[in-house]
Amino acid sequence: MIDTETLRKKIINLAIQGKLTRQLPEDGNAEDLYVRIQEEKAKLINVGKIKKDKSLPAITDDETAFVIPNNWKWVRLGEITDINGGTTPKSNEVSQTGDIPYFKVSDMNAVGNEKLMVHAKHFINSLYTGKIFPAGTIIYPKNGGAALTNKRRVLITDSAIDLNTGGCTPIIIELLNWVKIFLETVDFNDLDTGSNIPTVNATMLKHSCIPLPPLSEQIRIADILDAIFAQIEIIETLQKQFEYDINVLKGKIIEYGLKGKLTKQLFEDGEATSLFEEIQKQDLNLSKVSKTALSVTPDDIPFEIPKNWIWVRLASLYEINPKVEANANDDAAFIPMEKVSPGYTKDFAFEIQKWNIASKNHTKFQNDDVAFAKISPCFENRKSFIAKDLPNGIGGGTTELIVLRQKLVYPDYTYYVISDQRFIDAGSLSYNGIVGQQRVKSDVIKNYLVPLPPFAEQIRIAKRIDDLLCLITKRKTV
Amino acid sequence: MANQKSETALVKKVKDIANVMASAGVGFTDYITQLTYILFLKMDAEKEELGLGSSIPEGYKWKDVVDLNGTDLVEKYEEILKDLSEQEGLIGTIFTRATNKIDRPVMLKEVFKMVASENWYMMEGDLKGAIYERILEDNGQDRKSGAGQYFTPRALIKAIVDVVDPKITETVVDPCCGTAGFLLAAYDHMRVQSTEIEKQNYLKNNALFGADNTALVVTLASMNLFLHDIGVNKSPIAYKDSLIETTDDLYQVVLTNPPFGTRPQGSVEVYANRPEFVKTSDNQVNFLQHIMSIVKTGGRVGVILPDSVLTDQGATAKVREKLLKEYNLHTILRLPTGIFYANGVKTNVLFFDKGEPTKDIWVYDYRTGIKHTMATKPMTRDDLNEFVKCYCSGHMEDRKPTYDKDTNPNGRWRKFSEEEVKKNENLDFKWLDLEEKDERTIQEILKDVQSESDGIAEAVAKLKELLGDIEV
Numbered sequence: 001m002i003d004t005e006t007l008r009k010k011i012i013n014l015a016i017q018g019k020l021t022r023q024l025p026e027d028g029n030a031e032d033l034y035v036r037i038q039e040e041k042a043k044l045i046n047v048g049k050i051k052k053d054k055s056l057p058a059i060t061d062d063e064t065a066f067v068i069p070n071n072w073k074w075v076r077l078g079e080i081t082d083i084n085g086g087t088t089p090k091s092n093e094v095s096q097t098g099d100i101p102y103f104k105v106s107d108m109n110a111v112g113n114e115k116l117m118v119h120a121k122h123f124i125n126s127l128y129t130g131k132i133f134p135a136g137t138i139i140y141p142k143n144g145g146a147a148l149t150n151k152r153r154v155l156i157t158d159s160a161i162d163l164n165t166g167g168c169t170p171i172i173i174e175l176l177n178w179v180k181i182f183l184e185t186v187d188f189n190d191l192d193t194g195s196n197i198p199t200v201n202a203t204m205l206k207h208s209c210i211p212l213p214p215l216s217e218q219i220r221i222a223d224i225l226d227a228i229f230a231q232i233e234i235i236e237t238l239q240k241q242f243e244y245d246i247n248v249l250k251g252k253i254i255e256y257g258l259k260g261k262l263t264k265q266l267f268e269d270g271e272a273t274s275l276f277e278e279i280q281k282q283d284l285n286l287s288k289v290s291k292t293a294l295s296v297t298p299d300d301i302p303f304e305i306p307k308n309w310i311w312v313r314l315a316s317l318y319e320i321n322p323k324v325e326a327n328a329n330d331d332a333a334f335i336p337m338e339k340v341s342p343g344y345t346k347d348f349a350f351e352i353q354k355w356n357i358a359s360k361n362h363t364k365f366q367n368d369d370v371a372f373a374k375i376s377p378c379f380e381n382r383k384s385f386i387a388k389d390l391p392n393g394i395g396g397g398t399t400e401l402i403v404l405r406q407k408l409v410y411p412d413y414t415y416y417v418i419s420d421q422r423f424i425d426a427g428s429l430s431y432n433g434i435v436g437q438q439r440v441k442s443d444v445i446k447n448y449l450v451p452l453p454p455f456a457e458q459i460r461i462a463k464r465i466d467d468l469l470c471l472i473t474k475r476k477t478v
Numbered sequence: 479m480a481n482q483k484s485e486t487a488l489v490k491k492v493k494d495i496a497n498v499m500a501s502a503g504v505g506f507t508d509y510i511t512q513l514t515y516i517l518f519l520k521m522d523a524e525k526e527e528l529g530l531g532s533s534i535p536e537g538y539k540w541k542d543v544v545d546l547n548g549t550d551l552v553e554k555y556e557e558i559l560k561d562l563s564e565q566e567g568l569i570g571t572i573f574t575r576a577t578n579k580i581d582r583p584v585m586l587k588e589v590f591k592m593v594a595s596e597n598w599y600m601m602e603g604d605l606k607g608a609i610y611e612r613i614l615e616d617n618g619q620d621r622k623s624g625a626g627q628y629f630t631p632r633a634l635i636k637a638i639v640d641v642v643d644p645k646i647t648e649t650v651v652d653p654c655c656g657t658a659g660f661l662l663a664a665y666d667h668m669r670v671q672s673t674e675i676e677k678q679n680y681l682k683n684n685a686l687f688g689a690d691n692t693a694l695v696v697t698l699a700s701m702n703l704f705l706h707d708i709g710v711n712k713s714p715i716a717y718k719d720s721l722i723e724t725t726d727d728l729y730q731v732v733l734t735n736p737p738f739g740t741r742p743q744g745s746v747e748v749y750a751n752r753p754e755f756v757k758t759s760d761n762q763v764n765f766l767q768h769i770m771s772i773v774k775t776g777g778r779v780g781v782i783l784p785d786s787v788l789t790d791q792g793a794t795a796k797v798r799e800k801l802l803k804e805y806n807l808h809t810i811l812r813l814p815t816g817i818f819y820a821n822g823v824k825t826n827v828l829f830f831d832k833g834e835p836t837k838d839i840w841v842y843d844y845r846t847g848i849k850h851t852m853a854t855k856p857m858t859r860d861d862l863n864e865f866v867k868c869y870c871s872g873h874m875e876d877r878k879p880t881y882d883k884d885t886n887p888n889g890r891w892r893k894f895s896e897e898e899v900k901k902n903e904n905l906d907f908k909w910l911d912l913e914e915k916d917e918r919t920i921q922e923i924l925k926d927v928q929s930e931s932d933g934i935a936e937a938v939a940k941l942k943e944l945l946g947d948i949e950v
Contacts, residue, residue: 002938121792123792232937
């Protein structure tokens with residue numbers, strides 16, 4: 001998948017270095033623009049619209065991060081914009097309607113306000129004496145944790161902002177897009193000088209060096225960035241959908257596999273009923289559930305299966321959390337929850353521990369057992385594995401596992417049975433316990449209806465699903 | 479059936495050339511626009527041959543350009559476009575701001591050859607129109623920057639027209655008409671209502687009105703209508719920004735799908751020209767206000783608007799207040815995502831009449847638990863059959879809800895009484911609690927995955943084009 005975040009950053013960096021566009025002779029010189037900005041600034045100071053600030057020092061060579069085209073000019077942000085903080089209105093200065101909206105930091109998160117501050121919940125009235133920031137001001141959180149999120153929005157109408165919000169107003173409105181683009185490259189974490197609470201240092205912000213192109217090139221750069229970002233946005237949306245659909249696809253493949261739709265039913269496989277008889281002949285310690293509870297009636301059946309398969313309740317098929325015999329001093333695997341892979345991967349990682357430590361008060365298992373997490377959210381995340389290649393064939397692990405054993409059923413087939421969406425749905429709908437500690441109900445697991453094919457077909461199904469999932473994962477790289 | 483066969487064959491012919499164009503760097507939209515111009519020239523020539531006169535001035539006709547080749551062809555063609563764009567009436571509208579986008583003579587010649595190979599004028603209006611509509615629809619679906627910014631699905635348009643039910647003697651307007659989908663559907667709906675020549679003429683020449691602020695779609699819309707024999711003397715489509723340039727004309731029926739998003743930066747301020755509006759930069763809210771201002775008393779409106787118009791506070795709430803006070807908003811149809819190709823957009827259709835305040839609001843939830851995708855499961859007209867039936871167009875007093883608190887809590891058609899409407903702080907009515915199960919088959923998912931993958935590849939190609947030889 002394409003890393004769109006990194007791509008965006010790279011492109012903006014090219015943009016502000018003047019590498020995304022050609023410099024044309026008819027653009028003229030940024031020096032002229034700079035003079036115009038200073039004249040406009042003087043006018044605004046004269047009429048009291050902006051305060052006169054200390055003049056900023058000239059820019060030295062080591063402050064400029066890269067070489068810019070000849071007709072551009074390095075300036076300080078404070079020279080071409082007016083930077084101020086807001087004033088929180090008193091309660092009698094705010095109302096639900098009005099002409100001048102008032103924004104707090106949290107309003108930047110409102111739906112619809114992702115770029116422009118379109119939706120306002122509050123307005124100020126004539127009693128307010130704080131600064132009104134003009135349309136075209138870039139606002140950002142300047143105090144508090146939000147200041148480090150590099151969130152920025154643009155005011156589309158004259159507005160008031162609270163004291164935790166800063167406003168950066170371009171001296172002439174034509175500079176708005178360029179300043180916005182430049183700020184994308186500034187990490188406010190670098191301007192944080194708050195000792196306790198993060199604070200964007202206004203002085204540092206004013207001192208920031210910004211390359212200034214002539215206006216006509218600024219427009220060209222903004223245009224091409226729009227076009228580029230439109231495509232990147234499309235890529236992002238589609239990639240998200242793609243990921244989602246791939247996941248759904250994987251689920252469907254397993255679903256179809258367990259319905260017998262991915263494999264042919266062969267005469268030589270025999271009947272699953274014989275397999276089940278063999279299973280019952282073993283003297284296993286299957287769960288003590290009554291025969292009636294384990295019977296299957298036509299109404300219970302969720303879907304049609306091939307004629308030579310049968311429906312079996314899980315508790316009639318597998319030993320659940322069976323015993324494991326081993327010597328206290330034997331090396332064994334220990335698998336904590338973090339080491340179990342989620343999703344449709346069967347692996348896990350382990351540490352080696354002595355059996356008495358690995359097993360004491362832990363879940364126990366041996367090679368060919370299939371285990372899955374019983375606690376939320378690990379259960380829905382499909383944290384599960386097939387025990388393979390364990391030292392001495394034995395292992396212990398997190399208590400939040402359920403272990404299934406049946407040597408006459410192909411382990412990989414079992415793995416897909418418990419990875420199937422139908423199993424996950426049944427389990428998660430049955431959750432017991434308080435939020436944060438929810439576990440699947442054991443009765444639901446015991447009663448779960450497993451479609452059982454003959455052994456040979458189990459192998460074919462598992463292999464087919466393996467191949468298809470592998471194919472999908474390989475093709476994922478677009 | 480002969481018609482169907484020729485329609486498919488002709489559409490294929492046009493699209494084959496489109497692929498040739500695309501590989502030469504001419505986008506589908508540009509191609510369709512040029513095709514429109516050239517088609518018009520040819521049809522005018524055929525008309526003249528039949529003795530029916532020509533609308534194009536001497537020296538700028540089909541015969542003056544068709545036999546040329548190479549750069550001569552391109553030059554003459556561009557000369558024609560320039561001259562015709564300055565003409566009055568229908569010609570001027572079709573050729574609004576016409577410029578040539580196919581500058582390679584060989585490519586341009588291909589289009590001329592294809593157009594020359596058929597006789598278009600005598601083709602049934604239905605056939606020509608159907609071909610054009612199909613091409614526009616594919617164009618609208620293929621690319622997000624297609625001709626109509628958000629091409630309204632024809633199934634939805636048809637359902638809206640069915641329930642709003644314009645009559646053959648009424649005036650119908652679409653103030654942001656795009657490629658004239660609504661106007662055409664209204665026309666199809668109205669023309670079967672009477673065989674009287676007078677009424678038919680009125681319908682064709684004086685009943686339908688549209689406007690759009692994008693020159694390209696004005697061309698396509700005018701051509702679309704022209705091919706259906708509507709507005710043959712004068713295009714009913716105006717090239718203007720309806721929010722700014724408005725007249726005192728009022729209409730009996732308004733059907734429209736305003737463009738989504740905020741007004742582009744740099745546009746003329748709406749409020750400056752419409753001081754009677756509640757001030758807002760939300761494009762849809764401004765269009766809602768505009769629609770409210772152009773409908774006659776007793777008139778009917780069907781308008782597609784996003785969720786934000788139903789829920790936003792501030793200026794939007796004020797406009798909603800006015801709507802509920804002075805208009806009867808009797809029905810809301812909640813639409814699912816996945817029917818426009820703007821991903822995830824949540825929209826609704828609002829139906830209201832002018833003249834009385836709102837009392838009860840009937841809501842049809844066609845959103846919860848509904849899954850459509852443009853590629854594999856597009857919305858069809860049949861999907862809205864239950865809605866159209868429940869609407870009881872023309873006899874709304876017979877409406878009955880399908881929702882019942884006890885017996886059918888998942889019923890999609892529900893009435894909210896005046897008190898319930900007043901209690902709700904906005905127009906967002908939800909009550910269904912269905913679980914969303916993905917019903918697609920493996921084949922359908924694969925198709926969707928393929929189309930997503932293709933979309934990504936296309937966007938990457940466009941990116942590469944934009945970046946040129948710049949190293950990223």
